[in-house]
Amino acid sequence: MIDLQNVNLTLGGRPVLRDISLTLTQRRIAIVGSNGSGKSSFARLLNGLHLPTDGQVLVDGLNSRSHGRKIRKNVGFVFQNPDNQIVFPIVEEDVAFGLKHLGLSADEREAKVVDILKRYDLIGLRHQPSHTLSGGQKQLLAISGVLVMDPRYVVFDEPTTLLDLRNKLKVKQAIASLGQTAIVVTHDLDLVADFDRVIVFEDGRVFADDEPNKALRRYLEAMQDA
Amino acid sequence: MLDLYQAGTSPIHMLRPGWKILSLAIAGSALFAVDHILFSAGLLVTTLVLYHLAGLPLSRAWAQIRPALWVFGLIFVAQIIFNDWLIGLYAVVRLAVLLMLAGLLTLTTKSSDMIDGITEGLGPLRRIGVNPDRVSLAISLTLRFIPVLSHVVQDVREAQRARGLDRNILSLAIPTIVRTIRMAEEVSDAIDARGS
Ligand SMILES: Nc1ncnc2c1ncn2[C@@H]1O[C@H](COP(=O)(O)OP(=O)(O)O)[C@@H](O)[C@H]1O
Numbered sequence: 003m004i005d006l007q008n009v010n011l012t013l014g015g016r017p018v019l020r021d022i023s024l025t026l027t028q029r030r031i032a033i034v035g036s037n038g039s040g041k042s043s044f045a046r047l048l049n050g051l052h053l054p055t056d057g058q059v060l061v062d063g064l065n066s067r068s069h070g071r072k073i074r075k076n077v078g079f080v081f082q083n084p085d086n087q088i089v090f091p092i093v094e095e096d097v098a099f100g101l102k103h104l105g106l107s108a109d110e111r112e113a114k115v116v117d118i119l120k121r122y123d124l125i126g127l128r129h130q131p132s133h134t135l136s137g138g139q140k141q142l143l144a145i146s147g148v149l150v151m152d153p154r155y156v157v158f159d160e161p162t163t164l165l166d167l168r169n170k171l172k173v174k175q176a177i178a179s180l181g182q183t184a185i186v187v188t189h190d191l192d193l194v195a196d197f198d199r200v201i202v203f204e205d206g207r208v209f210a211d212d213e214p215n216k217a218l219r220r221y222l223e224a225m226q227d228a
Numbered sequence: 229m230l231d232l233y234q235a236g237t238s239p240i241h242m243l244r245p246g247w248k249i250l251s252l253a254i255a256g257s258a259l260f261a262v263d264h265i266l267f268s269a270g271l272l273v274t275t276l277v278l279y280h281l282a283g284l285p286l287s288r289a290w291a292q293i294r295p296a297l298w299v300f301g302l303i304f305v306a307q308i309i310f311n312d313w314l315i316g317l318y319a320v321v322r323l324a325v326l327l328m329l330a331g332l333l334t335l336t337t338k339s340s341d342m343i344d345g346i347t348e349g350l351g352p353l354r355r356i357g358v359n360p361d362r363v364s365l366a367i368s369l370t371l372r373f374i375p376v377l378s379h380v381v382q383d384v385r386e387a388q389r390a391r392g393l394d395r396n397i398l399s400l401a402i403p404t405i406v407r408t409i410r411m412a413e414e415v416s417d418a419i420d421a422r423g424s
């Protein structure tokens with residue numbers, strides 16, 4: 003469970019998120035809202051990349067202020083642009099990166115890497131330079147690098163925005179098949195139709211928080227009125 | 229190191245990366261310290277034999293020096309003018325051997341192993357405050373982001389060309405720098421997020 007209690011976030015002197023109190027327990031949660039409404043900032047609070055200016059973020063009871071390292075391990079984060087989170091030149095090296103500091107033996111690491119690469123159809127590319135992959139393959143590689151660490155929660159920040167339709171569907175499928183809790187920031191309303199919960203952000207506040215149908219209807223109405 | 233590694237099981241592939249790097253350093257220094265054409269010629273032959281042992285065709289050795297041929301040409305011509313052709317040949321052979329040996333290292337060593345080798349080699353420097361993990365992460369990032377940056381530059385150039393601005397160096401440099409800084413911020417977040 004991820005719990006936000008009266009969270010305010012100020013970045014560069016301006017309030018970005020205001021008085022957010024939410025308890026995230028569902029398996030599939032979507033975060034939607036206009037550009038600049040604070041979705042990415044919210045996502046970054048969940049794994050301690052941002053710390054709240056006021057209030058608390060608790061992940062399974064651990065405060066992000068005091069347990070940053072542990073929380074980052076439990077809450078994986080997939081960014082919009084895979085190019086910015088693939089940090090090693092070769093596919094399999096990149097997947098292995100996060101495992102380095104977990105105290106596993108070389109064999110255990112290798113087994114985990116192979117397992118994940120197989121799951122996302124990347125095993126044939128394991129020795130390839132990561133920059134030669136297609137956009138969709140890069141995003142799957144980025145997801146692999148996060149999932150190989152077995153996080154309990156995975157936060158995605160617009161994982162399909164840069165992808166074409168075919169690759170969107172691949173990533174959508176990857177998210178659907180996750181055993182973990184997924185919190186997905188997205189503009190892709192098709193992606194969230196079968197989610198358990200949709201939270202709409204507007205101007206740094208929670209504007210709607212409901213099952214997909216109802217939340218999306220309110221969101222669309224508000225956009226048309228504006 | 230970027231796209232060069234050729235997976236294989238030859239004795240050269242299996243050699244510890246640390247030894248390979250050290251051998252390259254020693255051979256490279258000897259190449260220029262020992263001033264005898266026979267020594268250089270011997271190393272040239274040795275290098276080609278090593279390529280063979282690594283299961284690599286000689287065309288791969290040639291590929292290492294081909295991009296530098298025009299430099300060789302310049303050196304050779306300069307030596308003919310100021311010395312004589314034999315000295316020119318000698319200079320070119322030394323450089324060619326060095327390039328081929330360096331190429332052999334990258335062809336037979338995964339960049340991750342190479343980086344681990346460097347990390348190990350830097351171990352003793354911990355005492356004077358060098359963190360080998362940081363150094364090796366920096367090397368990996370450099371290798372990883374060379375192609376990404378060249379892509380960014382291409383993107384920016386295309387966008388500016390579409391607006392007729394591609395002859396203005398500032399109109400290329402500024403967006404490239406802005407995008408690179410933004411990218412660097414996210415990369416550093418991503419490294420944090422992955423727990424290192
Ligand atoms: N590091 C920062 N410093 C100052 N302002 C920021 C920073 N990051 C985001 N902002 C601002 O906070 C607001 C919300 O940004 P963001 O969370 O990225 O929104 P979204 O992801 O919904 O588009 C925007 O107005 C943005 O300009």
Ligand SMILES: [Mg+2]
Nearest residue numbers: 041042043159
């Ligand atoms: Mg965003």
